[in-house]
Amino acid sequence: MNFALLFCYLHFDFLYITSAAIEDLSMDARQNKLAAIERALDALEPHRRSCALCPRRCGANRAGGGKGFCFTGDAAVVYASFLHRGEEPCISGATGSGTIFFSGCSLQCVYCQNYRFSHFIKGKALSDEELSESMLKLQEEGAANINLVTPTHVVLPILRALRIAYGKNLAIPVVYNTSGYELAPVIDLLAGIVDVYLTDIKYSDPFLAQELSGDALYPSFAQGALWKMYEQAHRYEMENGMMKRGVVVRHLVLPGQQENTINFLRWMEDNKLKECFLSLMFQYRPYFKAGDFPAIARTVSRKEYEAITAFFYSYCKSITHGWVQDLNTDDSLAGVHF
Numbered sequence: 001m002n003f004a005l006l007f008c009y010l011h012f013d014f015l016y017i018t019s020a021a022i023e024d025l026s027m028d029a030r031q032n033k034l035a036a037i038e039r040a041l042d043a044l045e046p047h048r049r050s051c052a053l054c055p056r057r058c059g060a061n062r063a064g065g066g067k068g069f070c071f072t073g074d075a076a077v078v079y080a081s082f083l084h085r086g087e088e089p090c091i092s093g094a095t096g097s098g099t100i101f102f103s104g105c106s107l108q109c110v111y112c113q114n115y116r117f118s119h120f121i122k123g124k125a126l127s128d129e130e131l132s133e134s135m136l137k138l139q140e141e142g143a144a145n146i147n148l149v150t151p152t153h154v155v156l157p158i159l160r161a162l163r164i165a166y167g168k169n170l171a172i173p174v175v176y177n178t179s180g181y182e183l184a185p186v187i188d189l190l191a192g193i194v195d196v197y198l199t200d201i202k203y204s205d206p207f208l209a210q211e212l213s214g215d216a217l218y219p220s221f222a223q224g225a226l227w228k229m230y231e232q233a234h235r236y237e238m239e240n241g242m243m244k245r246g247v248v249v250r251h252l253v254l255p256g257q258q259e260n261t262i263n264f265l266r267w268m269e270d271n272k273l274k275e276c277f278l279s280l281m282f283q284y285r286p287y288f289k290a291g292d293f294p295a296i297a298r299t300v301s302r303k304e305y306e307a308i309t310a311f312f313y314s315y316c317k318s319i320t321h322g323w324v325q326d327l328n329t330d331d332s333l334a335g336v337h338f
Helices: 027-048 128-140 152-167 184-188 206-213 218-233 258-270 302-315
Strands: 076-084 097-102 124-126 146-149 174-178 196-200 237-239 242-252 277-281 322-325
Touching: 027 152, 076 128, 076 152, 097 128, 124 128, 128 146, 128 152, 184 218, 196 218, 206 218, 218 242, 242 258, 258 302, 277 302
Parallel strands: 097 146, 146 174, 174 196, 196 242, 242 277, 277 322
Antiparallel strands: 076 097, 076 124, 237 242
């Protein structure tokens, strides 16, 4: 996602917790990371031959050359790797987030702004060693973290690459930047590996989820995965304004779908997920196939923006950290910039 749009800072308070510098991981911390990676790889290895890494559970035999619902085989295909300064402030900071965009996707939203590489395979298939070198190169360039964008379907090569990278002094936080279309047991296995979860919750409405992303169960999967993320990382840690540990929940407001957003906000508030950082986004543009769906073939209106923000301010009293994106009609400020 791109956050070049101006942010309107809410009444949110930022509690900066001083933590030990992660720039130099202790030997114990590094060994704990490596041990957690080994446990996860042992548990997930069977998915190479019958994939059930995401809720699609397509059963692809990747080890045998098969491709999953996500169009991906056994290797991670990287579309782009660079310092990204357009994420939320606590993710990008001054130096930029070390962002790795993976090709392919298990969700396949009809309005995807990254459709050029999420709905198609574009980029270079990297070996585990090459992927680890990409991570280390970003660290050398001053990246605030390693930001894994759309990692769900390539979690196995990511884990193998992290195993190599930690052996070669990777020392910055790992950000798991996901659509939210996750299986809770897989997220459970990432405990001790992922430092920051940056997750979407796109839908509270199962009918909308079915129509636009092909799975009415998306809300259940996304909410279940978020609870696992929250268990692992809700005691967030900030250092000099940068998140070293924590959970950021993104919600992209869709035009004509006000109740979808209000019900999502109500769920967040009613469940008292008060240590999550909320990123409420109004940057929607009708990308890809959105023109085929009249209800979302436009941008969010000023009236919708005002109604949603009014509800947020009046109802969501326990959500005290995060950002609300200003409504901006400038198309040049939407989408990912490379």
